[in-house]
Amino acid sequence: MLKPANVPNYFRAVSQVVSNQLTAGNQAAILPSKSIVYVPYTGTSALALSRALPSGNVSVTTGPAVSTQVRWAHTDITVPDFSAYRKDSVKSPNVRSSDSEDSRKNFTYLIASAFGVGSAYSAKAVVSQFVSSMSASADVLALAKIEIKLADIPEGKSVTFKWRGKPLFVRHRTQEEIQIEQSVPASSLRDPQHDNERVQRPEWLVVLGVCTHLGCVPIANAGDFGGYYCPCHGSHYDASGRIRKGPAPLNLEVPEHIFPSDDLLIVG
Amino acid sequence: MTSNLAKFPLFRTATIRGYAQLAPLGGISSCELKTTVLPNKLVVASSESQSPITRISIVFRAGSRNEASDNLGVTHVLRNSAGLSTKNASQFAIIRNIQQVGAALYATTDREIVSYTLEGPRQAIEKALPFLTEVATQQVFKPWEVSDITNRLLLDIATRPLQLRAIDLVHNAAFRSGLGNSLFIPKSQIGKISSETLQHYVASNFLSGRASVIGLGVDISDLESYAQGLKLETGEGNDTPSPYKGGELRSNKGGNTAFVAVAGEGAALRDAKEALAFAVLQRAIGVGPHIKWSTRDNGLLSKSIGASIDNYASTTFNVSYADTGLFGILIAAPSKSAGSLVETAVKLLKCTKISEEDVTRGKNQLKTSLLLDGESGTHTLQNIGTQTAILRGASIQSPSQIVALVDSVSANDVQCALKKAAKKLTLASIGNLTNVPYLDEIK
Numbered sequence: 001m002l003k004p005a006n007v008p009n010y011f012r013a014v015s016q017v018v019s020n021q022l023t024a025g026n027q028a029a030i031l032p033s034k035s036i037v038y039v040p041y042t043g044t045s046a047l048a049l050s051r052a053l054p055s056g057n058v059s060v061t062t063g064p065a066v067s068t069q070v071r072w073a074h075t076d077i078t079v080p081d082f083s084a085y086r087k088d089s090v091k092s093p094n095v096r097s098s099d100s101e102d103s104r105k106n107f108t109y110l111i112a113s114a115f116g117v118g119s120a121y122s123a124k125a126v127v128s129q130f131v132s133s134m135s136a137s138a139d140v141l142a143l144a145k146i147e148i149k150l151a152d153i154p155e156g157k158s159v160t161f162k163w164r165g166k167p168l169f170v171r172h173r174t175q176e177e178i179q180i181e182q183s184v185p186a187s188s189l190r191d192p193q194h195d196n197e198r199v200q201r202p203e204w205l206v207v208l209g210v211c212t213h214l215g216c217v218p219i220a221n222a223g224d225f226g227g228y229y230c231p232c233h234g235s236h237y238d239a240s241g242r243i244r245k246g247p248a249p250l251n252l253e254v255p256e257h258i259f260p261s262d263d264l265l266i267v268g
Numbered sequence: 269m270t271s272n273l274a275k276f277p278l279f280r281t282a283t284i285r286g287y288a289q290l291a292p293l294g295g296i297s298s299c300e301l302k303t304t305v306l307p308n309k310l311v312v313a314s315s316e317s318q319s320p321i322t323r324i325s326i327v328f329r330a331g332s333r334n335e336a337s338d339n340l341g342v343t344h345v346l347r348n349s350a351g352l353s354t355k356n357a358s359q360f361a362i363i364r365n366i367q368q369v370g371a372a373l374y375a376t377t378d379r380e381i382v383s384y385t386l387e388g389p390r391q392a393i394e395k396a397l398p399f400l401t402e403v404a405t406q407q408v409f410k411p412w413e414v415s416d417i418t419n420r421l422l423l424d425i426a427t428r429p430l431q432l433r434a435i436d437l438v439h440n441a442a443f444r445s446g447l448g449n450s451l452f453i454p455k456s457q458i459g460k461i462s463s464e465t466l467q468h469y470v471a472s473n474f475l476s477g478r479a480s481v482i483g484l485g486v487d488i489s490d491l492e493s494y495a496q497g498l499k500l501e502t503g504e505g506n507d508t509p510s511p512y513k514g515g516e517l518r519s520n521k522g523g524n525t526a527f528v529a530v531a532g533e534g535a536a537l538r539d540a541k542e543a544l545a546f547a548v549l550q551r552a553i554g555v556g557p558h559i560k561w562s563t564r565d566n567g568l569l570s571k572s573i574g575a576s577i578d579n580y581a582s583t584t585f586n587v588s589y590a591d592t593g594l595f596g597i598l599i600a601a602p603s604k605s606a607g608s609l610v611e612t613a614v615k616l617l618k619c620t621k622i623s624e625e626d627v628t629r630g631k632n633q634l635k636t637s638l639l640l641d642g643e644s645g646t647h648t649l650q651n652i653g654t655q656t657a658i659l660r661g662a663s664i665q666s667p668s669q670i671v672a673l674v675d676s677v678s679a680n681d682v683q684c685a686l687k688k689a690a691k692k693l694t695l696a697s698i699g700n701l702t703n704v705p706y707l708d709e710i711k
Contacts, residue, residue: 037426044525046563049431049581049600050556057587058435059650060344060424060451063374064351064363064403 145268150204158220158228160209163267167209167217168255169228170265173239177226178202181240191251195240198254206257206267207241213248228252295319295485295645301652301666302488308502311480311656312495313664314488315648322393322485323645326404326498327383327653330473332449333510333589341453342469343377345461348420350375350384352413355406359413362399371396373403376650379439379447380589381657382473385649390485397494405498407470409463421458428452430527430698431600433519435585437696438529439594441517446510447589477504480656484645512592514692516707526606526699529585530613531596532689537588537658540665544673545681546595546689550586551637552622552630552682553597568626569597573612577605582613590658595689603700610695614710617690627679635671642667 042052083091089100136144146163148170153159158171173181178195182202186192199205209217209228216232223229224245225238235246242251257267295317303313332343351373353359366373371388373396384404386396428436440448453461481495512533535542554567564570569582580601587594597613599606641647648667655664665673695707 035422037423042429044602046579046581047561049525050563050583052429053431053556053581053583053598053600054435055550055555055583055585055598057378057654058432058451059376059378060347061374061376062347062350062424063372064359064366 145266148265148267150263150265155203158205160220161267163255168267169205169207169209169220169241169252171205171207171220171239173203173205175203177239181238184238184240184242190243191249193240193242193251198240198242198251200257201259204259204265205239205241206265207252207254210253211235211248212243212250212252213246218252295321298666298668301664301669303656303661303664304488304492305661306476306492306495308476308500309504309660310476310495310498310500311661312482312488312492313480313652313656313661314483314486314491315652315666316487317485317645319485319645320389321387321645322390323385323387323483323649324393324397324400324486324491324494325383325385325482325649325653326400327381327480327482327657328404328474329380329478329505329507329590329657330382330469331378331380332451333379333446334469334473334508335449337445339461339465339469340449341457342461342465343382344421344424344451344453345414345417346382346466346469347375347377348417348424349407349409349414349466350403352417353408353410354402355408357399357402362403366396366399369395373400375403377451378654379449379451381654383650383653383657385646387645393486401498405474405500407466409466411463414461414463414466415459418459421453425452425455425458430521430523430525431598434527434529434598434696434698437517437519437698438531438596438694441515441696442512442531442533442594442694443510443592444513444515446508447592447594448510471501473505474500475503475505476500477502477660478657480653480660482649482653482656484649507590509591510589512594512692514694516694517696518701518704518706519698520701521699523700524602525600526603526697526701526704527598527600528606528610528613528695528697528704529596529598530610530617531585531594531694531696532617532691534586534593534595534689535588535685536591536593537655538590540663540673541677541681542685543588543593544670544677545685546586546588546593547634548627548630548674548677549622549682549685549689550584550595550630551633552626553584553616554582555633556581556583558633566629568620568622569613569616572616572620573609577601577609580605580609582609595685596694603702603704605703606697606700607703607705610697610704611710614693617686617693619690620686622679622682622686624679627677627682630682631674631677635674638667638671638674 042048087104089095089104090097144164146161146168148161150172153170153172155172156174158169161168161170181195184195186194195202211218211230211232213230213233213235216230218228218230218235218237220228223236225236227239227241228237229235230246230248233247235248236244237252238244241254243249255267257265259265299315299317301313301315303311305311330343335342351359351362354362362373369388369392371386371392373384373386376383376385384400386393386400388396436450436452440450442448479500481491481498483491535546537543552568554565554569557563557565563578563581567584569584580599582597582599584597585595597617599609599613601609641651651667652664693707697704
């Protein structure tokens with residue numbers, strides 16, 4: 001605020017050489033530090049000036065990355081040196097690198113193929129280990145087979161074994177039974193199968209003792225046909241294990257079996 | 269880089285020329301200029317110059333004369349904001365896509381116009397054109413990006429050469445506001461031009477009635493369909509006349525050299541005859557040396573100064589705006605000889621009889637410089653851009669057409685022009701002003 005008593009101070013300026021601390025400076029200010037810009041020197045000769053004087057409309061042009069971009073240039077950036085990673089044969093500036101091209105390439109191919117073979121081998125080992133873990137274990141495989149001594153089974157008898165948790169009938173058929181079953185015409189059967197399709201040796205019948213109706217265990221040497229009879233619902237099987245009467249739809253199942261020698265049977 | 273901008277099929281109809289027919293790089297400078305005015309009053313002007321370089325410019329009558337006291341310097345910020353993120357393209361996408369195809373995009377402002385120009389090979393332009401549309405018409409001015417360009421404003425101000433500041437000062441003294449506004453933001457306004465100020469300025473000045481689309485090396489029908497797709501608000505906006513007032517401004521900066529501009533009222537661009545007379549007068553007084561390594565021209569000013577002073581430079585400047593103009597002499601000289609040079613210049617403006625011989629020399633020099641400038645696409649584009657933005661489709665002329673009109677200027681016209689300029693003088697000086705006289709001291 002201008003007061004009449006102050007006005008004269010605006011027309012003169014005083015600076016104290018030695019302060020008596022009684023009249024304090026009344027204005028405090030922070031002087032900003034000014035950033036310095038070096039304007040490119042254009043010269044002050046008549047020629048330089050005459051080239052720089054504008055004679056028409058003055059306009060200013062700028063644009064994204066065109067004319068007034070600001071760059072901070074560094075001079076302390078070192079050029080990266082990759083010679084530690086380069087092959088010795090190409091370091092010399094006096095030797096053409098195409099001369100050593102074959103040997104460099106051969107070395108690369110050799111290393112590449114060696115690694116290729118090695119990795120294929122180890123890949124195979126890893127793969128086979130994982131794949132083999134999916135197959136059945138040894139104890140399961142051991143229980144999956146059963147060996148039967150045929151000499152212990154007299155002619156005309158059907159003996160029951162336990163195989164994979166199910167009853168297995170092994171029947172030593174008499175010559176008479178064989179003839180009867182062989183002569184049954186397949187067309188007269190509910191599940192038409194000739195006797196030859198079900199047995200490997202005519203005197204030995206190997207079937208699962210599970211009724212194909214509802215899974216009961218049939219009784220051997222019983223029923224109308226002298227083969228097997230299921231007491232649950234009255235299914236009659238003949239001496240070849242084929243369904244002849246009753247509700248069961250299919251013949252008794254014949255498991256995989258082989259005869260390695262005359263008196264040995266292996267089922268499974 | 270993908271972008272969500274629609275590509276504009278601009279050059280599907282472009283004819284492919286054989287090697288035997290190759291046009292010069294600058295194009296055929298005498299080719300016909302075609303002009304159309306769209307229903308929304310947008311002016312489209314194009315000249316298929318067959319140049320391998322295509323230039324497309326979107327021009328708005330929004331130069332610094334439209335600034336008011338509260339938004340002084342807004343055109344400078346606007347100029348430096350060209351290329352900031354827009355509605356559909358980020359700052360990075362604009363720069364990357366334009367540089368990837370090898371085109372260049374820039375913004376030019378003077379006291380009358382703001383123009384956005386894209387230039388590059390034809391195929392590149394087709395790909396980069398959506399970004400010109402974005403930069404020129406879809407600005408958003410994100411506040412954090414606008415505040416980032418403050419350092420560029422400071423740098424621009426700090427690197428202005430003194431002769432440019434002399435031209436700024438003489439405008440300021442002659443017109444005070446309006447055309448007196450500088451092309452550069454005043455230091456006090458830095459940081460005060462906000463995003464809203466920019467948006468308001470763009471909304472009130474970037475209107476279809478104040479805009480034009482100019483092309484060089486592009487067919488008019490292609491350019492027209494491009495211009496029709498521009499989303500511009502319709503309207504004419506407000507034009508404030510900025511009459512010549514005259515006065516004096518001095519800025520003592522020390523140093524060895526004084527830059528002094530003495531000026532009077534020049535011709536308006538709308539008065540083509542008078543503008544030509546002033547252009548001839550400018551050459552008659554002299555615009556500096558034409559000969560390589562020479563420091564003298566053969567103009568009236570050099571003759572009246574004589575050989576007594578040798579270490580100086582001078583030129584005559586002649587600028588035409590929409591409703592008025594500025595004509596004068598710019599002198600750069602060591603401070604001890606500046607005084608007598610300024611007195612000679614004022615005397616020359618006030619009482620010189622222009623001879624027939626001077627007029628003929630002026631006409632020849634004018635024709636030469638018009639034709640030489642016409643070979644440069646950039647210059648032609650700027651020339652046509654200013655014409656279309658101000659004259660709005662009425663009597664727009666290509667450089668070669670203007671040359672044909674030069675001969676119609678008579679010695680009497682030139683004398684009248686000088687008389688008009690000398691009616692009320694303006695003096696602006698910057699540098700070491702020890703010996704530069706004040707206007708009222710000069711007899």
